[in-house]
Amino acid sequence: MSDLLEMARKVAHKAKARGAQGVQASVYRSRDSELEWRDGKIDRLRESTRMGVGVTLYVDGRYSSNSTSDLRDSAIEHFLDDTVATTRVLAADPHRKLPDPARYASRFQGDLEVFDTASMSPSERRKLARSLEEAARANPDAGEIISVTSSCSNSTSESAMVCSNGMEGQRRRSTFALFAETSVKDEGDRKPEGWWYAVQRHKADLPPIATIGQEATRRALGMRGAKPEKSGQYACAIENAVAGRLLGDLIGPLHGQDIQQKRSFLADRLGQDIGSAALTIVDDPLLPRGLSSRTYDGEGMSTIKRPIFTRGKLETFFLDTYYASKLGKEPTTAGTSNLVFEAGERDLDGLLAAMGTGILITGFSGGNSNPATGDFSIGIRGYWIEKGRRARPLAEMNLAGNHLEFWKKLAEMGKDAYVYSSWRTPSMRFEPVQFSGT
Amino acid sequence: MxxxxxxxxxxxxxxxxxxxxxxxxxxxxxxxxxxxxxxxxxxxxxxxxxxxxxxxxxxxxxxxxxxxxxxxxxxxxxxxxxxxxxxxxxxxxxxxxxxxxxxxxxxxxxxxxxxxxxxxxxxxxxxxxxxxxxxxxxxxxxxxxxxxxxxxxxxxxxxxxxxxxxxxxxxxxxxxxxxxxxxxxxxxxxxxxxxxxxxxxxxxxxxxxxxxxxxxxxxxxxxxxxxxxxxxxxxxxxxxxxxxxxxxxxxxxxxxxxxxxxxxxxxxxxxxxxxAVSAPVGELPVVLAPGVSGILLHEAMGHGMEADFNRKGVSIYADRIGKRVAPDEVTICDDGTCDRMRGSINIDDEGAPAQRTVLVEKGILRSYMHDRISAKHYSVASTGSGRRQSFRYPPVPRMRNTYMVSGPHDPAEIIASVDKGLYAEVFSNGQVHIGAGDFTFYLKHGRLIEKGKLTRVVKDANLIGSGPKVLEHVEMVGNDMLLFSGGGSCGKDGQRVPVGFGLPTVRVGAISIGGRAS
The missing domain is CATH 3.30.2290.10 (PmbA/TldD superfamily)
Structure with a gap:
């Protein structure tokens, strides 16, 4: 890994020699292996080694950011010639600068445990992918299955970063992932699919194979005969694994560019209640084994734990050095790392029991949100719930609302944090909201 | 991740x-x-x-x-x-x-x-x-x-x-x-x-x-x-x-x-x-404006006609070649040869020459979009549809520029035919479930149609429906096909490629509109 740091230093030095007063140079290298398996045989093997260089330049008050995978010595020289020259042609921007060196200090020194030395051989990937299919087919309704696709993948990545005003960093990460997808017969030509996956930094943290394969098939079979319900206002619950899709439209407008460019419905709402008291979210970059754990962010600033919402109140924006300067505020960090939620007391079944009648959302489709107004509309699938139980599957429906009203209807969070995403969303239960169907 | x-x-x-x-x-x-x-x-x-x-x-x-x-x-x-x-x-x-x-x-x-x-x-x-x-x-x-x-x-x-x-x-x-x-x-x-x-x-x-x-x-x-x-x-x-x-x-x-x-x-x-006011809630007849609403074709049937999904038997259009999927007025092409369009190519990423592939001819499903693997599976020639985001990805069947050919109707006649409905003008994004066939597309803005006239502007609503059903219920096709010249990209298999699309004014049956006004 030290060779990457050495290369980053060299690139920074070369850029400075060409007249850049400030430089951030980063170098990465990664190795990825994936085996995809379909219906009893290998479908695709994929292997790759990547390496590249990124360089962010501050030249006479001007800014550009550039990357290349052409690492031949002569190509790097030309690349820096070109990029430094191009930067000089741009307009000067007083807000463009490297982070305050004070923000490089107090970096977390412990082990985030995001690198596992365990390996995975090609034959092991094959065995795991085959087991995923076997698990997916181990169902009393296996006769309804049209096709099962599974995959097993692992990767390692290393990177180094140098900022010319006094920051150096190196890190490495590993990833192990399992995926299964089942396609089943339904009425007419419909062939609903279900999929499930697990991803972890440590191989030993992967769940039993059978749970993933079985869940994929269970989800596909559950969607047979799905139909829309009548349009109306219904109570709803959102399953933990998919809740991040909707939350993303609430988090997006917290970013500096949206706020400074006045296209954020949250721009003037710092310190205000945006959600109900059940909405407590912390950004925790130092979570051991977290999928987005990091001791320094994309600008090299040391990371800290940061509350985003506390009992519904908006606590922070995501501001990088540039947009913080434009807004006349202190930078925080450019974006989320791991989001951790204050857990409730019940699992999903408990939430459904509390809801009684309504809609359980198990998947989203398409949709969008207007960042300036908070209006959103998004396709959903899931189940109609009666007496706390799944009565029939739903599809071809939309959920619509405004984020400023929607999160105030959050009745409770589940205790079932979803661990296969860096946003560890639990299942959530909401008071009645607008659904459109027939 | x-x-x-x-x-x-x-x-x-x-x-x-x-x-x-x-x-x-x-x-x-x-x-x-x-x-x-x-x-x-x-x-x-x-x-x-x-x-x-x-x-x-x-x-x-x-x-x-x-x-x-x-x-x-x-x-x-x-x-x-x-x-x-x-x-x-x-x-x-x-x-x-x-x-x-x-x-x-x-x-x-x-x-x-x-x-x-x-x-x-x-x-x-x-x-x-x-x-x-x-x-x-x-x-x-x-x-x-x-x-x-x-x-x-x-x-x-x-x-x-x-x-x-x-x-x-x-x-x-x-x-x-x-x-x-x-x-x-x-x-x-x-x-x-x-x-x-x-x-x-x-x-x-x-x-x-x-x-x-x-x-x-x-x-x-x-x-x-x-x-x-x-x-x-x-x-x-x-x-x-x-x-x-x-x-x-x-x-x-x-x-x-x-x-x-x-x-x-x-x-x-x-x-x-x-x-603008909020879009209505529930099912209404929809008239698609020409151009960017071609995203409907891309999502509602385009992906389902990519041959890899059919080879695997998981598409809702598997085994439908030669069968009726739309009324007579409907002819749909996927075309890599349009003049300087974003989805145009000289060769696909397997080296096969680009072509204009007729997917649906007068309502009958004629061809899937093939790459080398699917063409071999079906014993047909590649349609020049093997595309990849970059050298980092293997090619798979992809759309190029997907459009519906102009039909017989005057656009004004189509709008006038609707008593109460939605005129859908500008879209931003969409998604489809290949097997189940349900698709969405997101309306940035459009107009209400009341008694055959365009009235209030409406905004921000997701539209959702069954792709095959929408295609079966295309009711009128206008004579004003327009290719969308903006920056569309399509994601599949973790890969993004540039695509184009186009549509004449088209009246489809009822689609569920995810608005908020009742």
Whole structure:
């Protein structure tokens, strides 16, 4: 890994020699292996080694950011010639600068445990992918299955970063992932699919194979005969694994560019209640084994734990050095790392029991949100719930609302944090909201 | 991570609110490049290629292919790519940021039956390429080669998108006035516009495809796109909107007319929203305006007609060839040959020539979109639909420019035929579930139709329906087919490729509209 740091230093030095007063140079290298398996045989093997260089330049008050995978010595020289020259042609921007060196200090020194030395051989990937299919087919309704696709993948990545005003960093990460997808017969030509996956930094943290394969098939079979319900206002619950899709439209407008460019419905709402008291979210970059754990962010600033919402109140924006300067505020960090939620007391079944009648959302489709107004509309699938139980599957429906009203209807969070995403969303239960169907 | 592993299909424009992070990735913009980026001795001989300049000649490519076949593979191809991308942007009236990217590498694929071994390297040395071929070869497990590679023979193609000067050699100084003009126009359009952000992105991609059947073919693929995003304020109300244009063309594409139309539309799409009300809730007849609403075809049936999903039996259109899927008025094409459209190509990423593929002819499903693997499976010729995001991905069947051919009706007649419905004008994104067939597309704005007349503006609603049902219930097709010239991209299998689409004014049956007004 030290060779990457050495290369980053060299690139920074070369850029400075060409007249850049400030430089951030980063170098990465990664190795990825994936085996995809379909219906009893290998479908695709994929292997790759990547390496590249990124360089962010501050030249006479001007800014550009550039990357290349052409690492031949002569190509790097030309690349820096070109990029430094191009930067000089741009307009000067007083807000463009490297982070305050004070923000490089107090970096977390412990082990985030995001690198596992365990390996995975090609034959092991094959065995795991085959087991995923076997698990997916181990169902009393296996006769309804049209096709099962599974995959097993692992990767390692290393990177180094140098900022010319006094920051150096190196890190490495590993990833192990399992995926299964089942396609089943339904009425007419419909062939609903279900999929499930697990991803972890440590191989030993992967769940039993059978749970993933079985869940994929269970989800596909559950969607047979799905139909829309009548349009109306219904109570709803959102399953933990998919809740991040909707939350993303609430988090997006917290970013500096949206706020400074006045296209954020949250721009003037710092310190205000945006959600109900059940909405407590912390950004925790130092979570051991977290999928987005990091001791320094994309600008090299040391990371800290940061509350985003506390009992519904908006606590922070995501501001990088540039947009913080434009807004006349202190930078925080450019974006989320791991989001951790204050857990409730019940699992999903408990939430459904509390809801009684309504809609359980198990998947989203398409949709969008207007960042300036908070209006959103998004396709959903899931189940109609009666007496706390799944009565029939739903599809071809939309959920619509405004984020400023929607999160105030959050009745409770589940205790079932979803661990296969860096946003560890639990299942959530909401008071009645607008659904459109027939 | 979430999205990387999730193989759902989705279609989203960059700049559509949530995708700011993907903008620099598009990027790239260095000024006048040097001899490094130029082809060395391109006209000199049969095996002299653009990649000679990188030390990769026909001899080495042949050696790599032979290495790929050493474990008994049936077929091997090599995809070389050198892509130079630039991005330059304006915010708060200053052009003060630029991004650039250079991608160089080789993707090597070995097929054994319909199984794929794929590996890539970003280092074009002989050692790296041979190791990569060896990795891809392991999809087969024999001790010796099964077939012999044919000698490589270079094939010349006529380009349908030549440019006077490749973008890789256009200095940034030539781009600045274009952005300045677009900014002035957008700001001048309406005093309520308070913010304008603009970016201009360009790409020059050199590709070479060579395979064990002896094919060796090259292409130079230009791409240009400009986005204008506006924010407007009226009292305390804030609205935002955007428009884009894109073409496989050079600098000349950004004529004053193109820039002015782009900026005016971006501004109008934004200020129009001040008068808008929430869209209705529930099922209503929908009239699709011509142009960008072609996204309906892309989502509702396009993906379902990509042959890989059918080969695997998981598409709702599996086993429907020769059967009726739409009324007589409906003819749908996927076409790689449209003039400088974003989804146009000379060759696909397996080296097959582009073509106009008739998918649905007078309501009858005629063809899927095929790559090499699916064509072999169905014993048909490839339709030139094997596409990939870059050398880092194996090709899969993809759409190019997908459109419905004009029908008999006058657009005014179509609108007048609806008593109460939605006239859907501008869309931003969509998604489909291939097997179940339900699709969505997101309406940025449109109009209500009341008693055959266009009335109030409505905004921000997701539309959802069953693709096959919507296609079966196309009720009237207008005579005004329009290709959308903006910057559309399609995601599938974790890969994004540029696509185009088009539609005449079309009346479809009831679609569920996810608005909030009752």
């Amino acid at each position: 979430q999205k990387g592993i999730n193989r759902r299909d989705f279609l989203k424009w960059i700049g559509a609110g949530t995708a700011a992070a993907s903008v620099p990735a598009l990027g790239c913009a260095t000024g006048g490049s040097t001899g490094l980026h130029r082809a060395a001795g391109r006209e000199a001989g049969a095996h002299s290629t653009y990649f000679d300049g990188f030390g990769v000649d026909g001899g080495l490519i042949g050696k790599v292919i032979r290495k790929g076949l050493t474990r008994g593979g049936d077929f091997c191809d090599v995809f070389l790519q050198h892509k130079i991308s630039h991005w330059v942007g304006m915010e708060d009236a200053a052009i003060n940021r630029a991004y650039s990217n250079v991608d160089l590498g080789a993707g090597i694929r070995v097929l054994k039956g319909d199984a794929t071994g794929f590996a890539y390297c970003e280092d074009l040395t002989e050692q790296a390429m041979l190791e990569t071929a060896e990795t891809a070869a392991s999809v087969a497990d024999a001790a010796a080669p099964g077939i012999r590679a044919a000698p490589l023979a270079a094939r010349k193609i006529e380009s349908r998108y030549t440019v006077e000067l490749p973008w890789s050699e256009v200095g940034i100084d030539k781009k600045l006035p274009l952005i300045e003009r677009a900014n002035a126009k957008a700001r001048g359009r309406d005093p309520r516009i308070i913010k304008v952000t603009i970016f201009l992105a360009d790409q020059t991609s050199h590709i070479l495809v060579a395979n064990s059947e002896g094919l060796l073919v090259e292409d130079e693929q230009p791409m240009a796109v400009m986005y204008v995003t506006c924010v407007a304020a009226k009292d305390k109300q804030i609205e935002t909107g955007y428009q884009s244009v894109s073409s496989r063309d050079g600098l000349r594409f950004f004529s004053p007319e193109v820039l002015d139309k782009l900026s005016n539309e971006a501004a109008d799409y934004t200020t129009k929203l001040f008068d």
